[in-house]
Amino acid sequence: MGQRIFNFSAGPATLPLAVLETIQGELLNYRDEGMSLIEMSHRSKTFDNLVNGAEQLIRDIMGFSDDYQTLFLQGGATGQFSALALNLAVDGKLAEYVDTGPWSAKAIAEAKKLGKPYRVIASSADSNHNHIPAEYAIGDDAAYVHITSNNTIVGTQFEDFPDTGNVPLIADMSSDFYCKRFDPNKFAMIYGGAQKNAGPSGLAICVIRKDLIERSPANIPTILSYKIFAGKNSLYNTPNTFGIYVVNLVMEWIRDQGGIDAVEKANRHKAGFLYTVLDSSDFFRPHAQDGSRSLMNVTWRLPNEELEKQFVAEALAEGLSGLKGHRSVGGIRASIYNAMPLAGVEALISFMKEFERKNG
């Protein structure tokens, strides 16, 4: 198959090799069905079992109760920015948002565009989003509070989630989906595009508390209605069948690793290793503040942009790809999702040390 490299892309992103091998092995004939999974009717018993199994497995891995339902939708998190505002806003109440980076800002802009009354209750914009705000002025009667649990571009992550009392807490977990244990009962809905930590692109996963589903107004676009899709078990229309199939394989892979605690342990080890190197160097300067650092997207600067360009180019030549930081932060970003093996982080660190030795 040729040489696979270490892919630090922010998303679509590296997937477990075992998952890719399974896809490859059954690509022409899915489990003796005589056809590829991507050729199979979404109304078949086989696919129905697959989607039901995935729905349950996603809840089970984190411990969501039967009060919740997993929805498989299309359009990624961008689609959900629209959908959640259309479905979950409530007349006479404010939709409240925490602004922790460019993706939060997009969610906020969508609520504004769609004419939903909203309020930003905390922001880290004045420090280029290098931390998660510590204080939130949550209203007693908000429609919901929306957070971005991990900020792909800036490399920050919530360590603890806000206590919103009776106000439904909604989290965009696109870039830290199932990277560590959290208390699922704190949330009214978590969602994410699959393409960073859960599967291929073209799929949004929402785990929603069932009472929230009743909020969906009747006159919103069908494709964005939680109520319609929940009522049809995500099969109102043809879903992204390949996406659901791969997400299910990735969830089985998490289970087979020992579950979410084992995955979290591996993630803390990988990220800790990398942050230790950053903190012990004057050459590399981490962007995110301690206490807000992402386990998934690690961002740092070098002394100047020329060196950053050189770093990215030389890393690529060593088989370490996707390390260029987002233009809004600059520098370097290493996305080390669940599927990034420790060997990838070790190879990156070896390269960093050698690069510093030569250029520091």
Add this chain to the structure above:
Amino acid sequence: MGQRIFNFSAGPATLPLAVLETIQGELLNYRDEGMSLIEMSHRSKTFDNLVNGAEQLIRDIMGFSDDYQTLFLQGGATGQFSALALNLAVDGKLAEYVDTGPWSAKAIAEAKKLGKPYRVIASSADSNHNHIPAEYAIGDDAAYVHITSNNTIVGTQFEDFPDTGNVPLIADMSSDFYCKRFDPNKFAMIYGGAQKNAGPSGLAICVIRKDLIERSPANIPTILSYKIFAGKNSLYNTPNTFGIYVVNLVMEWIRDQGGIDAVEKANRHKAGFLYTVLDSSDFFRPHAQDGSRSLMNVTWRLPNEELEKQFVAEALAEGLSGLKGHRSVGGIRASIYNAMPLAGVEALISFMKEFERKNG
């Protein structure tokens, strides 16, 4: 790989074996990039080339000019029912729809739900949609005329398209996407879910005349805005990268078959073969009227429902799957998309003749 069967499912549906083999061959390492296509950033040069190539190839195969742009969107045709009404309706004008079956009805229901003034200008509902209406009362000043070029459930297809003059003609071609040559300049937009004749599910392909794009209002959901996605070459957010990749392979396969005329010739041969058998039998009764018959979805009844059940079950045992008709028409439906080999139709016909001999 085990035995592949003939899959007559209406969608997701059979794909060219050569396409599946390509996907399988490069699943772990896409063209020496060191990663799977599904792990690759949509912002990479490689993916950018892929999406640009697919955009152009889809236009080239049918002869669309540079006045048109191909958009890759999510949500299938159901998403487009919402999107086209939101983007292309015009204040003070009626949106006009031709009702040729359940999918037309869904498009119409969506315009109504979203509060767009609309009118049904022709319908075949009173004959259970067994034909395409011959007459349309097209307004001089409609916002658009919407047709469903092929009706998956009932098995009808437009042989000629209505002349709508200056009124933009929009066609949902989900189930006959690129099955035969048509004059692309007649259309303001064609669109379809990919999962029947063009690729896997989770992707909508729209080929839109660029002047139509300017109609998009600013305050509609971002995920449904033609203007926003056209302005970013379908990469406003992460698209269904796997879907675009496979659609591009299928379009290359059409090109390699000899282009759309060669594919049309094969389709007419396959469908003609099957309709001839239906017409020469009293045992099998075709649903669609002559002059409106689909090249893609062939529907028929047997003398009673018991025999229909028996037919579906015995066919499956012979490796002919997905033949059960939709509940709204009943009976049998054979979906014989571009990728269905002649051998599949021949096997079906052999089975039909034997079944009639035993049970007729």
